[in-house]
Amino acid sequence: MMSLEKYMPAWVKRIGLVTVLLIFVAGIVFWGGFNWALEATNKEAFCISCHEMEENVFKEYQNTIHYTNRTGVRATCPDCHVPKEWGPKMIRKMQASNEVLHKILGSVDTPEKFNKKRHELAQHEWDRMKASDSRECRNCHRFDYMDYTEQGNRAARMHPKAFDEGKTCIDCHKGIAHQLPAIDQHIGKQNDGAVAISHGEKPAEPAKEEGKPESK
Numbered sequence: 347m348m349s350l351e352k353y354m355p356a357w358v359k360r361i362g363l364v365t366v367l368l369i370f371v372a373g374i375v376f377w378g379g380f381n382w383a384l385e386a387t388n389k390e391a392f393c394i395s396c397h398e399m400e401e402n403v404f405k406e407y408q409n410t411i412h413y414t415n416r417t418g419v420r421a422t423c424p425d426c427h428v429p430k431e432w433g434p435k436m437i438r439k440m441q442a443s444n445e446v447l448h449k450i451l452g453s454v455d456t457p458e459k460f461n462k463k464r465h466e467l468a469q470h471e472w473d474r475m476k477a478s479d480s481r482e483c484r485n486c487h488r489f490d491y492m493d494y495t496e497q498g499n500r501a502a503r504m505h506p507k508a509f510d511e512g513k514t515c516i517d518c519h520k521g522i523a524h525q526l527p528a529i530d531q532h533i534g535k536q537n538d539g540a541v542a543i544s545h546g547e548k549p550a551e552p553a554k555e556e557g558k559p560e561s562k
Contacts, residue, residue, distance in 0.1 A: 384439070402460045425482065
């Protein structure tokens with residue numbers, strides 16, 4: 347029987363074939379465990395496992411079209427907040443360690459504390475999405491596949507204009523899944539320290555004058 351020893355690299359002979367096989371198996375187990383942990387922390391259930399998220403942003407999100415709609419297609423927390431590409435995903439996971447620290451410190455453990463920091467937290471996310479050209483939005487929404495004939499008049503008019511000006515999704519669609527912080531803006535209304543997006547308010551009816559009959 348031909349010996350395999352003469353085909354082995356010197357370093358394998360030095361540490362032994364059994365040791366190499368054990369290292370290989372350990373590597374597979376480690377890699378599998380690492381990916382399992384990534385997937386486990388990349389689910390909506392994990393994102394809302396702390397009451398800071400469940401009682402604040404998740405409740406807001408449940409009232410948006412990203413949570414429930416006629417097609418039944420949902421965008422969950424990680425779909426919007428965690429990149430799919432390996433490199434950006436690892437960077438985002440490392441950044442999330444700061445969120446764990448603030449969970450421990452109790453920085454946003456009440457609605458009052460959360461609303462006080464809402465603008466700062468929102469701005470961080472807007473900046474991140476702006477820098478990546480709204481990368482996570484484009485997992486579902488692509489400019490080059492938009493059919494303007496199927497869009498409303500306003501969207502069909504504004505989208506080509508925004509693309510020509512080099513704008514990205516987050517420039518116009520802040521507050522699409524969560525309440526906006528109390529910032530100076532031309533849309534929205536104040537709502538408990540935050541701003542609720544307005545999709546068109548019903549015009550106020552003119553006040554009736556006393557003693558004057560209604561016109562028919």
